[in-house]
Amino acid sequence: YPRMAETIRSLVESGIPVVGHVGLTPQSVNQIGGFRKQGTSPETADRILEEAIAIEKAGAFSIILEHIPDELAKTITDTLSITTIGIGAGPHCDGQVLVTADILGLSDWQPPFAKRYANLREQGIQAAKAFCDDVRTHNFHVT
Template sequence: MTVRVNQFFDWKQQGRPVAVLTAWDFMSGRIADQAGADIVLVGDSLAMVALGYETTLPLTFEEMLHHAKAARRGVDQALFVVDLPFLSYQVDISGAMRSAGRMLKEAGAQAVKVEGGYLRMAQTIEALVESGIPVMGHVGLTPQSVNLIGGFRKQGKSPEAADRILQEAIAIEKAGAFSIVLEHIPAELAKTITETLTITTIGIGAGQHCDGQVLVTADVLGLSDWQPPFAKRYVDLQEAGVDAARQFCEDVRSQAFPL
């Protein structure tokens, strides 16, 4: 079954959990899609996973577009969502429209994801949705604001911060987003947001009460040198890959390969 944006409201009403995996190229897109992910997200985490940057901030729009095009060729069934990278949508609404439109037209995105929930961002989301572009929101730990929030720390721990995130989530829903990522916030706050909203909440480090969960596929496969405490490594492909490559090098030097 091919996943569409309008299915998520029904799935929330039915209590059907949503599984989301990230992708950064054709192979990772195909793996996530064939695994049965409901959403394949080309997250700006590819800045670190695929390009070796320390944060998501250096990632350019053209780099993101290039990787999204590649990942799209591996996805047949899942909803294909693409992050808009830093400064490709924050300057003004017209710039956000151009960036999102290019992702749909050139990369085949079916929706875009934007970070932040302040009034200005809600206005941007509303404009995108009114133009026919589905939007996924993102509150809590927003990696593109890493310098403002002082690192990759859990957000919403004080009552004031928790209420601000809740109000941001409400504003994003009112703006017309079809879903929202809740990243690295207390589980009780995520539960409150999930129960308050009618749109799908996707948790990452936000406990078990969200409507769905997302992980970076590189973390799932054990390809990351470092992963956050809330991630789960299901297999260690990095170690297995290094071992296989080392064996090849040894076979070449001992002339065991080729046979």
């Protein structure tokens, strides 16, 4: 993460606002074997905390805490002065976010930390099939 902090610092010095991201990051999913909670051992929790501190010191104005234990998110939130946004990181962050497709249930797969508030996937499939049927039978509205 020293290299990441260096990159963040360069971006900020160039006038580009930066939001940091620690814990589970999309680019690391294949390297870590899937959507696994991060920071579950004392060593990895310390590393994530140190990384978050480095990101703040580098000039990020906010940081996303993804799929980490609630208590680690609380520690990071209490330690940093920048805004923390949680995604599967418990209730102690300054703000919360979930991916809209996960909230709406648009996929068969669901991240382990995402609550599904609806299941619109099946409705979408049925609507698309109905539209295709209408196109094939020329039974759609013509203006």
